Amino acid sequence: MDSSTGSSRGPAGFSTQANALLRKNLCFQKRNLKTNVCITLFPILLCVLLVLLQGAIDREIDKPKYRCGCACVDAAADGTCRRTECGVQYSTLDQVASCPIPTPPRWPALVQLPTPESRAISIASQPFDGLPGQTCRDAGSCPAAFLVTGANRSLAESLSGQLFPALSSPLNFTDYLGALSKIVPGSDTTPEFRQLLEPAFTPGNTLYIVQPQCRSNLSQTVLFNAGIIPLQLNVECIQGLMLWRESESIVNDELFRGYRQQRESGREKANEFAAGYNFLSTNKDSLDISIWFNSTYSNNTAFTEIALLRVPRLVNMASNAYIKFLRGSGVEMLLEYVKDMPKVGTKLKFDLSSLLGALFFTWIVELLFPVVLTYLVYEKQQKLKIMMKMHGLKDGPYWMITYTYFFALSAVYMLLFIIFGSMIGLRFFTANNYSIQIVFYFIYINLQIALAFFAASFFSSVKIATVVGYIYVFGSGLLGAFLLRFFVEDNSFPKGWIVVMEIIPGFSLYRGLYEFGQYAFSGTAMGISGMEWTNLSDPVNGMRTVLIIMVIEWAILLPLAFYLDQVSSLGGGLRKRLLISLKCFKKRAASFRRYSFGRQGSKVVVEMENPDTTQEREVVEQLLLEPSANHAIISDNLTKVYHGKDGNPDKLAVRGLSLALPKGQCFGMLGPNGAGKTSFISMMIGLIPPTSGTAYVHGMDIRTDMNEIYTNMGVCPQHEYGLDLMIFSV
Ligand SMILES: *[C@@H]1O[C@H](CO)[C@@H](O)[C@H](O)[C@H]1NC(C)=O
Numbered sequence: 001m002d003s004s005t006g007s008s009r010g011p012a013g014f015s016t017q018a019n020a021l022l023r024k025n026l027c028f029q030k031r032n033l034k035t036n037v038c039i040t041l042f043p044i045l046l047c048v049l050l051v052l053l054q055g056a057i058d059r060e061i062d063k064p065k066y067r068c069g070c071a072c073v074d075a076a077a078d079g080t081c082r083r084t085e086c087g088v089q090y091s092t093l094d095q096v097a098s099c100p101i102p103t104p105p106r107w108p109a110l111v112q113l114p115t116p117e118s119r120a121i122s123i124a125s126q127p128f129d130g131l132p133g134q135t136c137r138d139a140g141s142c143p144a145a146f147l148v149t150g151a152n153r154s155l156a157e158s159l160s161g162q163l164f165p166a167l168s169s170p171l172n173f174t175d176y177l178g179a180l181s182k183i184v185p186g187s188d189t190t191p192e193f194r195q196l197l198e199p200a201f202t203p204g205n206t207l208y209i210v211q212p213q214c215r216s217n218l219s220q221t222v223l224f225n226a227g228i229i230p231l232q233l234n235v236e237c238i239q240g241l242m243l244w245r246e247s248e249s250i251v252n253d254e255l256f257r258g259y260r261q262q263r264e265s266g267r268e269k270a271n272e273f274a275a276g277y278n279f280l281s282t283n284k285d286s287l288d289i290s291i292w293f294n295s296t297y298s299n300n301t302a303f304t305e306i307a308l309l310r311v312p313r314l315v316n317m318a319s320n321a322y323i324k325f326l327r328g329s330g331v332e333m334l335l336e337y338v339k340d341m342p343k344v345g346t347k348l349k350f351d352l353s354s355l356l357g358a359l360f361f362t363w364i365v366e367l368l369f370p371v372v373l374t375y376l377v378y379e380k381q382q383k384l385k386i387m388m389k390m391h392g393l394k395d396g397p398y399w400m401i402t403y404t405y406f407f408a409l410s411a412v413y414m415l416l417f418i419i420f421g422s423m424i425g426l427r428f429f430t431a432n433n434y435s436i437q438i439v440f441y442f443i444y445i446n447l448q449i450a451l452a453f454f455a456a457s458f459f460s461s462v463k464i465a466t467v468v469g470y471i472y473v474f475g476s477g478l479l480g481a482f483l484l485r486f487f488v489e490d491n492s493f494p495k496g497w498i499v500v501m502e503i504i505p506g507f508s509l510y511r512g513l514y515e516f517g518q519y520a521f522s523g524t525a526m527g528i529s530g531m532e533w534t535n536l537s538d539p540v541n542g543m544r545t546v547l548i549i550m551v552i553e554w555a556i557l558l559p560l561a562f563y564l565d566q567v568s569s570l571g572g573g574l575r576k577r578l579l580i581s582l583k584c585f586k587k588r589a590a591s592f593r594r595y596s597f598g599r600q601g602s603k604v605v606v607e608m609e610n611p612d613t614t615q616e617r618e619v620v621e622q623l624l625l626e627p628s629a630n631h632a633i634i635s636d637n638l639t640k641v642y643h644g645k646d647g648n649p650d651k652l653a654v655r656g657l658s659l660a661l662p663k664g665q666c667f668g669m670l671g672p673n674g675a676g677k678t679s680f681i682s683m684m685i686g687l688i689p690p691t692s693g694t695a696y697v698h699g700m701d702i703r704t705d706m707n708e709i710y711t712n713m714g715v716c717p718q719h720e721y722g723l724d725l726m727i728f729s730v
Pocket residue numbers: 152153154155283284
């Protein structure tokens with residue numbers, strides 16, 4: 001050891017430290033070129049994958065199967081086509097949706113009827129009044145039952161008797177709209193998204209005529225021309241049954257119990273009614289009704305409002321009956337047809353990036369997390385940080401520079417990501433307001449860096465940190481997509497719990513990206529732009545909450561990470577460090593003398609030591625009692641025990657080393673391998689904490705004042721040159 005010439009150098013300036021650290025970081029990145037290339041390629045790979053999938057979907061959607069149907073209307077003699085025409089009349093059900101419809105067809109208004117096997121009957125478990133038994137089901141001839149209630153029973157019954165006008169003459173299908181408006185037609189098909197095509201009139205389906213009593217001659221198959229579309233129709237009679245119930249609650253109860261259910265055998269059992277009427281307080285002066293109808297008659301749960309298409313006839317039945325009741329059976333109120341509004345031709349659109357984007361992009365953005373984390377843990381594992389501190393790097397500059405460095409790295413990465421995504425035309429990026437996106441990513445990358453700093457305190461091995469980091473990335477993405485997403489979309493799930501889940505940064509990222517995706521997707525479908533600043537106040541938009549959560553979390557995590565780092569730099573395991581930091585204030589106040597009492601137990605050893613050692617020990621004891629400025633280093637009974645692992649006994653590396661080195665002296669330490677030279681130097685430079693005892697460098701304790709000691713010290717570690725060299729200057 002050298003306590004040399006006397007000219008003390010001050011700590012390096014900020015710019016020097018920044019410069020050196022930056023060079024070191026760049027060097028590190030250059031060495032990890034392969035990893036860096038992979039990380040840069042990953043987003044590009046995912047984006048390209050998205051584009052390819054999107055292309056495949058677009059091609060599939062663009063197939064004639066989904067394009068408005070066309071047909072040749074004017075074929076030349078040689079078989080070539082002179083004129084093709086496109087439109088609804090040439091389309092299948094799949095194609096209709098994309099046709100332009102300047103004059104929508106008129107359709108008779110129908111009532112929704114339950115399918116033959118689920119129409120209400122009287123069974124043992126549900127013995128409803130007035131219903132036929134099981135036999136009608138076997139024959140497929142069950143009536144369509146309607147429940148009726150009201151304040152005035154006689155009035156309600158006489159009105160409901162008029163609900164299904166009986167057919168007086170055979171149906172005349174040349175004027176099918178007029179003919180069907182005078183009676184009640186119904187269908188058990190599921191309605192379409194829009195009433196551009198009424199599925200009841202497509203081949204293979206049956207049009208039911210609801211009658212008070214069925215006559216056998218009504219069943220027929222008719223061919224007729226509905227405007228432009230030639231139709232083939234099976235017409236059948238179905239008996240309409242009006243059942244009086246005493247109160248609204250009874251009607252509710254019977255409707256409820258009849259709901260289709262999956263029974264043990266796996267077969268569906270149902271006892272469904274077609275509709276229910278409550279004539280409330282209807283009298284001669286006013287018609288007052290409420291109607292029960294089933295809005296779930298649709299394959300597509302997202303569009304339950306479709307079933308409303310078959311409600312107009314139910315209303316008309318009641319008003320028609322009422323006017324007959326008031327003015328006699330000669331007066332009618334007819335609903336001739338229903339007709340949708342005209343529409344232009346559309347193209348099916350499906351934006352995959354908005355749908356899958358949230359998951360893919362969560363992975364891409366989070367990918368930087370393990371990079372930052374492993375870097376930080378690597379510095380710790382390789383003791384690079386301590387080395388740098390020995391060479392004059394202070395904590396403040398280290399943090400500022402490292403943070404700025406990773407921020408710059410993340411910002412460039414995110415910027416490239418947005419630019420690349422926009423360039424290849426992903427709606428996810430182009431549809432949403434760029435300023436919101438930039439603010440969101442800006443906040444998130446800050447949070448992510450803070451999180452990495454925080455997490456780094458808990459790892460000491462790069463391998464474990466890497467594994468945990470990547471598990472976090474892929475796990476939080478998948479959990480976001482398959483758990484959080486369902487909670488978000490489930491309106492009954494408490495919003496508070498979603499906020500709690502979003503405290504996990506991966507989830508808040510997923511939620512934000514999910515919102516971008518949703519806005520881009522619905523924007524694409526409706527031909528408008530995605531998320532704007534004004535949308536932040538939409539009640540379903542979780543973006544504002546996410547932004548707030550992330551900012552708060554960042555403000556908490558960063559100081560916490562800094563604190564943990566400070567504590568851990570004192571050496572030893574984290575738990576121990578936490579304890580030390582709590583006791584820290586007391587210990588700093590303690591004087592040298594206190595430590596000289598701490599080693600009474602080692603007296604026995606002293607007796608057996610050789611005279612030189614004993615003499616040195618006495619010098620140290622004397623110095624501790626009367627501190628003198630003449631000694632650069634005082635080692636007081638410094639001991640290091642490595643605890644045995646896997647059943648091996650503990651190994652005593654340094655045994656109670658006492659040493660006093662005057663200033664201006666050069667001290668060399670010789671010894672065979674395993675004598676404890678390196679352990680001693682490691683303790684002196686703060687790499688490992690002493691098991692007991694301590695040492696003082698210029699009066700500063702190596703257990704607590706390492707940061708100040710570093711400004712006076714230089715070390716050349718063994719693994720580079722085969723010998724340790726430690727230099728303290730005064
Ligand atoms: C029920 O309606 C009938 C027919 O309009 C009427 O004659 C009778 O007074 C009403 N009964 C009550 C209790 O209002």
